[in-house]
Amino acid sequence: MKNRGWVKFTKSEEETRKIGRAIGKGLLPGDIICLVGELGSGKTTITQGIAQGLGVRGSVSSATFKLINEYKGRIPVYHFDLFRLDKLSEVEELGYREYFYNQGVTIIEWAEKMRPLWPEKRMEIELKIISENNREIKITNLIGREINVNGNSGNRDIN
Numbered sequence: 813m814k815n816r817g818w819v820k821f822t823k824s825e826e827e828t829r830k831i832g833r834a835i836g837k838g839l840l841p842g843d844i845i846c847l848v849g850e851l852g853s854g855k856t857t858i859t860q861g862i863a864q865g866l867g868v869r870g871s872v873s874s875a876t877f878k879l880i881n882e883y884k885g886r887i888p889v890y891h892f893d894l895f896r897l898d899k900l901s902e903v904e905e906l907g908y909r910e911y912f913y914n915q916g917v918t919i920i921e922w923a924e925k926m927r928p929l930w931p932e933k934r935m936e937i938e939l940k941i942i943s944e945n946n947r948e949i950k951i952t953n954l955i956g957r958e959i960n961v962n963g964n965s966g967n968r969d970i971n
């Protein structure tokens with residue numbers, strides 16, 4: 813399959829959101845997005861874009877006290893934020909499978925906390941802080957079909 817990896821560079825929150833919107837438009841029920849990146853790298857920001865691309869109208873928050881938020885879009889969106897989780901067993905207790913293999917799209921912040929449970933078919937997005945307003949965003953599409961990730965940002969295909 814072509815269309816597997818990209819590294820993008822954004823200079824603002826809005827540019828990061830725009831990449832999210834492009835991705836969101838191409839997602840289908842059952843797709844899973846694993847977000848990895850330090851505090852403040854833009855995981856919630858790109859999630860907001862993805863949700864918009866999926867037709868979610870309300871706001872998507874970074875309410876870390878709630879582990880899972882659901883939004884209504886063209887298809888349901890399940891937004892996991894695993895920041896407060898310490899053990900894999902806690903993820904298992906969340907009943908994550910009910911979400912993964914359901915009729916919605918699952919987006920997971922701090923996805924590395926459940927790496928052993930990542931499904932084979934997934935999109936990985938790694939965000940890095942380069943400077944105050946600059947982010948490096950590495951996208952790996954392992955979903956098994958092409959997904960357009962074009963925002964207006966600096967862009968380099970990696971294969």
Ligand SMILES: Nc1ncnc2c1ncn2[C@@H]1O[C@H](COP(=O)(O)OP(=O)(O)OP(=O)(O)O)[C@@H](O)[C@H]1O
Pocket residue numbers: 822823824825826827828849850851852853854855856857858874921944945946947
């Ligand atoms: N190019 C950029 N892309 C995304 N966010 C940016 C960018 N430049 C600056 N920012 C700022 O970085 C912050 C990103 O916050 P966000 O909540 O999206 O990060 P996060 O990775 O979800 O953090 P947390 O780990 O706390 O959940 C925001 O304050 C945003 O305005």
Ligand SMILES: [Mg+2]
Pocket residue numbers: 855856857874921
């Ligand atoms: Mg966040």
